[in-house]
Amino acid sequence: MSEATAVLASSLIVSPVFGIGISLLTFYAGSLLYKKTGSPLLNPLVLSMLMIIAILINFHISFDDYNRGGRFISFFLGPATVILALPLYKKISLLKENALPIITGITLGSAAGIVSIIAMCKMFGLDEIISTSMLPKSVTTPIGIEISGQLGGIPSITVAAIVFTGVTGVLLGPMVCRLFRIDDKVAVGVAIGTSSHALGTTKAVELGETEGAMSGLAIGIAGLVTVFLAPVLAELLM
Amino acid sequence: MAVNQFPYILLAMIKYLVQSGIILLVCFAGDLLQTFLNLPVPGNITGMLLLLVLLLTGLVKLPMIEDVGNFMLKHLSFFFIPAAVGLITCFSVLEGKWAVLIFISVISTFIIAAVTGITVQMLMKRRQARE
Numbered sequence: 001m002s003e004a005t006a007v008l009a010s011s012l013i014v015s016p017v018f019g020i021g022i023s024l025l026t027f028y029a030g031s032l033l034y035k036k037t038g039s040p041l042l043n044p045l046v047l048s049m050l051m052i053i054a055i056l057i058n059f060h061i062s063f064d065d066y067n068r069g070g071r072f073i074s075f076f077l078g079p080a081t082v083i084l085a086l087p088l089y090k091k092i093s094l095l096k097e098n099a100l101p102i103i104t105g106i107t108l109g110s111a112a113g114i115v116s117i118i119a120m121c122k123m124f125g126l127d128e129i130i131s132t133s134m135l136p137k138s139v140t141t142p143i144g145i146e147i148s149g150q151l152g153g154i155p156s157i158t159v160a161a162i163v164f165t166g167v168t169g170v171l172l173g174p175m176v177c178r179l180f181r182i183d184d185k186v187a188v189g190v191a192i193g194t195s196s197h198a199l200g201t202t203k204a205v206e207l208g209e210t211e212g213a214m215s216g217l218a219i220g221i222a223g224l225v226t227v228f229l230a231p232v233l234a235e236l237l238m
Numbered sequence: 239m240a241v242n243q244f245p246y247i248l249l250a251m252i253k254y255l256v257q258s259g260i261i262l263l264v265c266f267a268g269d270l271l272q273t274f275l276n277l278p279v280p281g282n283i284t285g286m287l288l289l290l291v292l293l294l295t296g297l298v299k300l301p302m303i304e305d306v307g308n309f310m311l312k313h314l315s316f317f318f319i320p321a322a323v324g325l326i327t328c329f330s331v332l333e334g335k336w337a338v339l340i341f342i343s344v345i346s347t348f349i350i351a352a353v354t355g356i357t358v359q360m361l362m363k364r365r366q367a368r369e
Contacts, residue, residue: 023319045315049322056326063327070320078265079310080317081282085289086307092294101361109354116349120342126335137343138350141318146280156324157332161339163322165347172344173351182355184362191355195347198314218354227283 013061019069026051040170040199046163081142088220094213095221102190102214106222109194111229113138118237128238133157135230137165140197143223147230162197169196170203189214194222257306260298264289 012018030047056066095102114135121131133153136144141162148158173192182188185208192204193215201219205212268285271277277284292298310317332339 019320023316027316027319043315045318045322048319049325052319052323053326056323063324066323067320070323073317074320076310076317077321078269078282078285079261080314082261082265082268082285082289083303083307083310085286085293086300086303087311089290089293089300098362098365101358101365104361105354105358108357109350112353113346113350116346117342120345124338124342126338127331130331130335130339134339134342134346138347141315141321143283143286145318145321146282150280154328154331155321157328159318159321160325161343164340165343168344169347169351172347176348176351177355180352180356182359184359186362187355187359190358191351194354195351224283224287227279231278 013065014068016069016072019066020072021069022052022055022066023048023070023073040167040202043163043167043199046167077142077145081146084140084142084220084223087216091213091217091220094217098186102186102218103221103225105187105190106194106218107225107229109191110138110222110226111233113195114226114230114233115237118233129153130157131238132234134161135234136226137161138169138195138197139223139226140219143227147227151231151234163199166196166199169200172196173200173203174207185210186214190218193218197222254306257303260303261289261306261310264292264298 026048027044029051030042030044033047034042034044052066055061056063117134117137118131121134129152132151133148133155134157135151135153136147136158139147139162141159144158144162145155147153148155169192173196174188176182176195177188177191182191188207189204189211192200192211197219201212201215204215265282265285268283268288269281271288272279272281272284279287289298289303293300
């Protein structure tokens with residue numbers, strides 16, 4: 001009996017079904033927990049990642065075994081990036097009235113972020129590959145993965161930094177706005193969306209309709225601005 | 239499921255397939271554009287810009303992609319799971335650096351929010367004063 005289960009388990013692990021199945025199950029469990037608690041710390045991606053890593057370590061399963069199925073999910077990163085044009089298109093009319101302040105703010109903010117990351121990574125003597133992976137940490141995940149890969153970073157580190165940034169941004173964004181007396185609704189929304197992408201936007205939506213919409217708009221624009229800024233600044237400063 | 243509902247279910251399935259096809263086509267076209275024009279922008283992002291242009295020019299209309307698009311956006315983070323789990327292969331590279339990376343993340347997020355917010359507010363106030 002135990003021999004049969006062992007055979008079954010080992011053939012399951014070498015099949016793509018394992019990676020896909022475990023991702024679906026843990027994401028579903030994570031979504032349920034998130035819905036119950038509503039805490040940004042318990043977002044489905046973080047929960048799913050932690051559960052899968054725990055399972056892989058516990059049962060001595062290699063990442064390559066998991067990724068036989070994972071690859072099929074990662075394939076959808078392409079369409080997932082392309083589809084970001086949809087919310088951007090729906091919100092682009094918001095840009096018309098205040099295009100100059102919004103685009104200038106996002107560009108300066110993103111540039112300041114990248115410069116500060118390069119400076120701090122140098123200060124702490126981090127390897128270039130880690131610094132590169134950190135550069136796109138404030139943009140939305142699919143764009144961040146692309147930028148990281150293009151510049152020679154490790155996309156997995158980028159994803160971790162992006163999710164961490166989003167979770168902290170939920171607290172940090174409104175705090176920064178209070179600290180610097182940023183009370184203009186457009187400015188608050190753009191600041192939150194630019195610094196902490198979709199996760200921060202969930203907080204901006206709570207603050208108000210204008211804040212939420214502006215934060216949502218800023219996600220796409222900050223992503224695109226960073227696509228162009230990151231390689232140039234990395235070339236100049238690293 | 240009642241038998242007379244069957245044609246509607248079939249139609250809905252065809253609709254989702256067509257919408258998925260359009261999204262995949264744009265994605266592929268973005269890759270092609272990137273390769274052949276040797277753009278400095280990654281292929282997926284070329285695809286995103288292409289879709290934005292197609293939507294703005296009205297060549298692709300919202301109903302042609304909206305259902306599948308909204309479904310994907312709603313569950314977007316699912317597609318990042320394998321990349322996130324890949325962190326497991328980076329544990330040795332990151333050993334002893336976690337605190338530093340957390341510090342850098344927090345400070346840079348702070349700087350981005352502050353610079354963006356202050357800039358937008360300043361420009362908005364200046365514009366309002368002029369009016």
